[in-house]
Amino acid sequence: MSDAAPWLDDEEMSAWLPLIGLVMRLPGALDQSLRRDVGLSHFEYGVLAVLEHAEDQTMRMSDLAYLCNGSLSRLSHVARRLEGDGLLRRYACPTDGRSTLATLTDGGREVLKKAAPGHVKTVRDLIFDEFTRDEVRQLGDMSRRIIARIQAQ
Amino acid sequence: MSDAAPWLDDEEMSAWLPLIGLVMRLPGALDQSLRRDVGLSHFEYGVLAVLEHAEDQTMRMSDLAYLCNGSLSRLSHVARRLEGDGLLRRYACPTDGRSTLATLTDGGREVLKKAAPGHVKTVRDLIFDEFTRDEVRQLGDMSRRIIARIQAQ
DNA sequence: TCGGGTTGCTTGATACATCAAGTAGTGAAG
């Protein structure tokens, strides 16, 4: 924790502005292709994608929210919509009555299958085609370090 | 532009997930302290901050929107609210009747002065205290390269 | 076994972003 300093110097500023630009523009860019292809936001896609890789394609709502980088409240609203569209199903956890388990439906799996190629292409176009292996590692590493700081707040 | 590839490999994935985490969580983290301190979102703060550094603290709406990483529509709504709160003023451009110029008011300058220390502290806590000078440069550089790709879409 | 505190989730109100459509000014070709 640093004390308040006057402001960012030029060098800091010329990193800060692009970083802000990145975090403000990337979500929209990811949304676009997914909306076009399957009518889902990137967050909704993320929910389904995380479920797909989970044990039994099933997960507690709160774990899912964490892995999707969203609040439980946000996930709850989104899960209601996705359930309405038949892409996932929710049911009470048998071992802990407080918990809700969400699981992928066939419909959800289908949508993922339909969305994946275009989404991967977008991600490659935007990120992985631009960087070397080493740079990619660094990018991930730096992101992790910032996230840790955010969570420490 | 690459062709669609099967999916991301492990190394790519272990950079992609943190990057997504970063872009999804950082805006919220920045919002929080600004909301607490002066009741502004980070986007609203950004609008005022960009104006502050502009010639005559005045700028065309569309240029402002670009620099703030938002759509003109979004800026228009936000500017209406900020104008209502007396933080900026809008008036027709004298040389091009289609354009609208936005300018900071005294109220806006005051809010910025009140918000800045806390905001800078947040930014330092989250980013600049974590990285070396060199890393900061790289972070800025990588962000710029991704933005260029987003805009090329 | 009962009470207080906690956890997990949902809901409802409000605020915000996004999209499509609309208005009006501009510039340039004919």
Next chain:
DNA sequence: CTTCACTACTTGATGTATCAAGCAACCCGA
């Protein structure tokens, strides 16, 4: 000097996020 395309911006409708509050279920100490 008119028309057509384009630019700059605003608006209204719709959808989505966020926050605070609420409700059960659980846990644990007394």
